[in-house]
Amino acid sequence: MGATRPKNMTDRPVLERRMDPLSEVFGSLGIQDAIYTRMEATSPWGFHYPENSDPRIRFGLMVRGSALLKFKNQRQAIPLSAGDVFISILSDEPFTLVDHPRSPVADYRELRKLEVESVIHFGGGGAPTTLVNGSFGMNAFEAPLISAILPRYLHLRLDQNRSHAFQSVLDLLAAEGTAQPGIASSRLINCLYESLFVYAIRAYASSSEAPPKGWLAAMSDKQLGKAIQAMHAGFDRSWSVESLAREARMSRSAFALKFKAVLGRTPLEYLTRWRMYKAGAMIRSNNMSFSEVASAIGYGSEGSFSHVFRRAMGAAPREYRRKCALLHVRRIAALGMVGANFGSREP
Helix, strand or coil: CHHHCCCEECCCCCCCCCCCHHHHHHCCCCCEEEEEEEEEEECCCEEEECCCCCCCEEEEEEEECEEEEEECCCCCCEEEECCCEEEEECCCCCEEEECCCCCCCEEHHHHHHHCECCEEEEECCCCEEEEEEEEEECCCCCHHHHHHHCCCEEEECCCCCCCHHHHHHHHHHHHHHCCCCCCCHHHHHHHHHHHHHHHHHHHHHCCCCCCCCCHHHHHHCHHHHHHHHHHHHCCCEECCHHHHHHHHCCCHHHHHHHHHHHHCCCHHHHHHHHHHHHHHHHHHHCCCCHHHHHHHCCCCCHHHHHHHHHHHHCCCHHHHHHHHHHHHHHHHHHHHHHHHCCCCCCC
16 A cells, blocks of 8 residues: 555454454444334325435335335336335335235325324225334434445345344334334334344345345355455454455455455455544544544554545545534534423423
């Protein structure tokens, strides 16, 4: 990496205990503004979810019945059966959900007006369908990473060898949706949302429908996955293509070609992006000086770190911290306004 080369050299495999990169990326999403609704529909029924300028992660769990899911830019509808899960990931693309192609379609915004204690009853009085659905926002600084490495939507069928742990989370979510809200219900929902998302990504990555290229494909590859784990565990080390190839148990040339073919960038380009992502999180915490951040991710010079950070993040570290602090203040102010609508706490 020339003058910007980090300080800590290594030519040996990293032996310390490593966090699974999937858990590291998705295990702390910072769920915000979670919404949870149970829909009790009777045929014929259907609704259209309009385009949304506030991209969120949205999901639906078919508890009973069946439906057809059609995204605006998709040619064919996706058939959903009881036990299926669909997830829309940070996409503003509108979609329609119906029990039959000729069923009447309502505007979802109008259906929300029928909601009573998180339950919506609607439809024509025929065969019943129960759908648990919800959405959540996330930290604005995490969203670009999630969007870059995941598809726009997932469909996970009940018959796709679902793990017991994943099914347990879905069962708990369905049970929470069919019961009256209890103590700390909203906190429980947030935890279930986070678990649902991580288990869904795991299931998708190991399925035959996962694409052969991209981050999930690389993580699922036994050779590339080892190299990525090493980079995540030792991002402060001065890796070379040779040392990463040794982690993958491959020759240098074969490793470099395979890495670029699957991820679309070189190993050192990926490493730099991950270092800057970690540096951004450290800067946002506001507990470290810029020289400390530079040292923590392996740069011996604050100047060389700032140069790479500006190129990767579009702003110098000081400007980045200022912008992040401003966004944080705005969010706190918005939450304060919401809290004020509920009055003061009872003594």
